[in-house]
Amino acid sequence: MGNNISQHIAFLGCGSMNGAILTGLLAAGVPSGQVTATVRDPEKAANLAKRHGVQVLSSTEETEANRQAAGGADVVLLGVKPVGILDLARQISPALKPGTVVISVAAAISIDMLEAALPQGQPVIRSMPNTPSSLGRGVLSISAGTHATAELMEQARTILSAAGTVVEIPEDQVDALSAVSGSGPAYAFYLAEAMAAAGVKLGLEEDLAKLLATQTVAGAGYMLAEEGADATALRKAVTSPNGTTERAIATFDEQGLPDIIAAGAQAAAERAGAITKELDGR
Numbered sequence: 001m002g003n004n005i006s007q008h009i010a011f012l013g014c015g016s017m018n019g020a021i022l023t024g025l026l027a028a029g030v031p032s033g034q035v036t037a038t039v040r041d042p043e044k045a046a047n048l049a050k051r052h053g054v055q056v057l058s059s060t061e062e063t064e065a066n067r068q069a070a071g072g073a074d075v076v077l078l079g080v081k082p083v084g085i086l087d088l089a090r091q092i093s094p095a096l097k098p099g100t101v102v103i104s105v106a107a108a109i110s111i112d113m114l115e116a117a118l119p120q121g122q123p124v125i126r127s128m129p130n131t132p133s134s135l136g137r138g139v140l141s142i143s144a145g146t147h148a149t150a151e152l153m154e155q156a157r158t159i160l161s162a163a164g165t166v167v168e169i170p171e172d173q174v175d176a177l178s179a180v181s182g183s184g185p186a187y188a189f190y191l192a193e194a195m196a197a198a199g200v201k202l203g204l205e206e207d208l209a210k211l212l213a214t215q216t217v218a219g220a221g222y223m224l225a226e227e228g229a230d231a232t233a234l235r236k237a238v239t240s241p242n243g244t245t246e247r248a249i250a251t252f253d254e255q256g257l258p259d260i261i262a263a264g265a266q267a268a269a270e271r272a273g274a275i276t277k278e279l280d281g282r
């Protein structure tokens with residue numbers, strides 16, 4: 001699949017998120033020669049290069065590495081923390097080819113903010129991915145900037161599809177999507193942590209409790225990943241009438257767990273809005 005991708009892709013900033021997309025793309029068959037990455041720390045650059053067999057440049061504001069990688073790319077994925085994204089966009093601006101598509105995966109950085117930091121007319125796409133992209137199991141949104149034509153959106157869809165399911169959404173839905181799928185893997189891991197702690201409370205050894213919780217959440221995830229899977233139907237298949245699971249779910253409902261999850265997601269979306277306000281105009 002990745003062999004259909006002919007563009008040269010630069011990953012500027014290659015930590016948890018861009019690193020996951022890079023891993024997913026390489027696993028899908030994108031040739032390593034078509035990929036360049038940058039990080040700041042030279043040791044991390046060397047380790048990433050060794051692990052993935054791709055060119056990884058160590059970059060600081062004083063070096064040319066980000067500009068060099070961006071200038072040689074057809075598609076640039078900006079993957080530094082939100083606070084550094086606009087400086088990075090400005091840093092690479094002189095080196096970008098006019099047709100190069102700049103995709104930002106940063107939370108809270110709007111298309112307007114990106115376009116203002118980049119050369120006039122540069123195609124921009126805002127994406128909100130998640131870390132299961134490393135396994136080709138991500139969910140990655142795309143939202144078009146002013147100069148991202150339908151053809152360029154299709155190109156982005158093809159590339160990002162190598163890392164998972166791509167959904168196109170209007171930009172005003174990104175914070176909500178991020179609160180579900182962007183942050184969502186952390187919620188699932190948090191559930192696994194809480195289940196392990198519950199097992200310990202019930203008297204299990206910690207290592208065993210962790211194993212049970214981890215494998216159970218992973219196994220349930222695999223079931224959900226099957227074609228046509230439905231979370232409600234799968235839950236009901238575990239829940240015998242008047243049995244043990246029914247008692248657990250009733251307790252979750254009585255104690256307001258769905259509301260707690262909704263409140264957490266709302267807090268995530270609101271935090272994205274607050275970060276946008278903090279960083280806009282910088």
Ligand SMILES: NC(=O)C1=CN([C@@H]2O[C@H](COP(=O)(O)OP(=O)(O)OC[C@H]3O[C@@H](n4cnc5c(N)ncnc54)[C@H](OP(=O)(O)O)[C@@H]3O)[C@@H](O)[C@H]2O)C=CC1
Binds near residue numbers: 018038066088106183
């Ligand atoms: N983590 C996630 O699950 C998700 C994250 N995102 C977004 O992804 C972005 C990155 O987050 P995340 O991956 O978690 O962060 P990380 O800290 O894991 O990664 C950031 C990376 O950027 C590098 N970096 C920082 N400044 C520069 C620079 N000037 N030039 C080159 N590389 C640089 C860092 O290198 P070094 O380590 O050497 O300093 C590091 O590799 C954020 O904007 C976030 O909103 C979006 C969706 C999900």
Ligand SMILES: O=C(O)[C@@H]1CCC=N1
Binds near residue numbers: 107178182183
């Ligand atoms: O926590 C964050 O800000 C990023 C965005 C979505 C997931 N991680």
